Amino acid sequence: MATLVFSSIGTALAGPVGGAIGALMGRQIDGAVFGSGQRSSGRLADLTPTDSTYGQVLPRHFGRMRTGGSIIWATDLIEHSTIEGGTKGATALAVYTYSANFAVALASRPISGIGRIWADGNLLRGAEGDLKVAGTLRIHTGEGDQAPDPLILANEGEAMTPAHRDLAYVVFENLNLAEYYNRIPTLTFEVLASGDFTPADLIGELLDNAEVTAPIAGIEGFSHTGTLADTLATIDQVVPLASHVEGETLVFERRDLATTVSPLGEATASAEDDAFGASSGWTRSRAAPPAQPSAALRYYDPDRDYLPGLQRAAGRPAPGQPATIELPAALSANTARALIETTARRIDWSRDRIAWRTRELDPAIRPGSFVTMPDIAGIWRVGYGSGAMQGSNSRSNAVRRPVPTALPRWRPRLAAQAKPQMRQPLPRCCRRSSCPTMARATHFPAGASLPPRPVAPPAGAARHCISSKTTAIWQAQGRPAAPVQPSAKC
Incomplete structure (x- = not known):
């Protein structure tokens, strides 16, 4: 407004030259009052990227899994500006965009590659390996001979740049952040490890002299965080595991798969009236149901971009508040349903107990062995003391065998033709x-x-x-x- 007023006054007083001088003076007044003619958009005050957390545990991935990772290196955001408009007297607009250089650690063991990448829930990298925005992606699989990343090496120097061997990570160079409000988005990665998940991979990398014969079908991926004992306890809820020592080797096997079945001899009657099964040599009982039976399974569904899924066991709900098993594994819906159905049935089967007295101790029959008993259907499993043990196959339960104290006690079983008074x-x-x-x-x-x-x-x-x-x-x-x-x- 001041530009028009002073331009008119100058023209009336001094002609065209006065009009030009008046317009210049009015423009300065307009700039002081309304600002300059050049506008800016989307400029950030803080160029520091999202911080990472020190001491965060990096998982070990098996098969195919989706993970978030942890930022282990980054530079300040790089600012880019472009001028839009400003022609024919229009107001020029300075537009600022930003790109980022950063590295994300994915797994603490080598992987075979990276599949899709999601940024704020949207696809950033497709299955074919193409980025949806401008930038460069380099993948380091964590092999023992991998070299340092060239971008980190150029910024930090050779003395301060580790190769991160045995650590799988990715590096983004000049990733355009315009689609993500000029900030580093929340990233999740589809990690591709070697083959499907097997307990042998999980245990063999952490324990020496370990033999694992526990196949698990249908698990497409698994993430291991925390201790090995906690992870095996989680797996044991849906796939029962057992272990024993053979020489200097620790052997892991499935409790529900009978590899070798040993027959037990006839039960030995007891001469003591207060002993269990005094007349027959064995007793059968059924334990009380658990207070919180496992009736639901949470997992990651690969068919739904690894979003969490939930499957419940069919049938009438058991008494008590049902418990949900949190399994960090990638499963199909059918596999998850089969696992929770089998788990629910096994919880019911394992409540059956048989206490069996024998006159001979067979070294081949130990806690965890599978046995059959005369005139009793099914394959049964020798339990540990009085603890609850799951069985094998469709009808398998625990058999409790008394532990000998000093010498084996001979408990005679009277012949069938013995006199009643005996x-x-x-x-x-x-x-x-x-x-x-x-x-x-x-x-x-x-x-x-x-x-x-x-x-x-x-x-x-x-x-x-x-x-x-x-x-x-x-x-x-x-x-x-x-x-x-x-x-x-x-």
């Missing part, structure tokens, strides 16, 4: 476990088919303890009774 309870005086004669009569060396012949008790021992019970045993085996006569007290 199964009658013994007198109270003959149930004393502290009686030395009774202990001598019920222990036998390994491999003996019959117990040793009862001998006379030592001096001071109660003679009535080798009476009706010992005589009944020997008569049932077809041998003459002991020469010691029962006392009148028995």
Whole structure:
């Protein structure tokens, strides 16, 4: 406005020359009041990129997974300006855009490559490897002989530039940030590791002298963060694992796959009235259901760009608040549904218990072994003490085997043709476990088919303890009774 006023006054007073002088004076006044004729757009005050977190754990990826990574190096944002307009007296507009140089660590083990990249949820790099915005991407797979990145080397110098071997990372050079409001966007990467996930890859890289025979089908990718024990505990919820030692080798195997099945012999009856399964030698029970049964599984769905998915077990809900298993694995919807269905059924099956008494200790049968029992259907698994153990196949459960104390105790199982009175309870005086004669009569060396012949008790021992019970045993085996006569007290 001042430009027009002073231009008119100058022209009236001094002609064209006065008009030019007046216009110049009015333009200066307009600039002081309204600003200059050149405008700017989108300029940032802070050129520092998004910070990273020190001490952040870098995961180990197997198969195909989507991960966010961690920024390990960056420069200040690079400013670019362009002038738009300003012709024929129009106001010129200075437009500022920015690009970034930064490196993102992806995995703490070598990978085979990078697939798609998402920036703020939108596709930044397609499956064919093309970037959707201007910039350069370099991929370092983390091999043991990889060289330092040339951009980092040029900025930091050779003495301050590590090669980051055994660390997979990517470097963006001059990545245009105009589509992301001139800031570094939130990036996620599709990491391609070698092959599908197997527990052998997970365990073998961390433990020496370990043998893993636990195949898992259907898991397309897996991310390992934290300790190995925590990760194996997570996997064990859907794919039960077991371990034992063979020599100097730690062997891992699946608890639900019976590789070798050993038959158990006939159960041995107990002569003690208060022992479990006194007449049959075995008992069967069913544990109470868990307070929080696992009925749902969260996972990453590759068919939905690795977005989290949820599958629930079918059937009637169990009592209590159901628990959700958080599995950091890439699965198809069908595989996830099958895993949670099998897990829910296994939780119900594993509640069955059988306590089995045996007269012989087989070194091949240990906690974790698969066994079959006479006249009992299914394959069962020997458990650890009284703990809950899952079984194998469609109907497998825990078998609890008593741990021997000093010597194997011979618990005779009376023949089918034995007289009924032989199964009658013994007198109270003959149930004393502290009686030395009774202990001598019920222990036998390994491999003996019959117990040793009862001998006379030592001096001071109660003679009535080798009476009706010992005589009944020997008569049932077809041998003459002991020469010691029962006392009148028995």
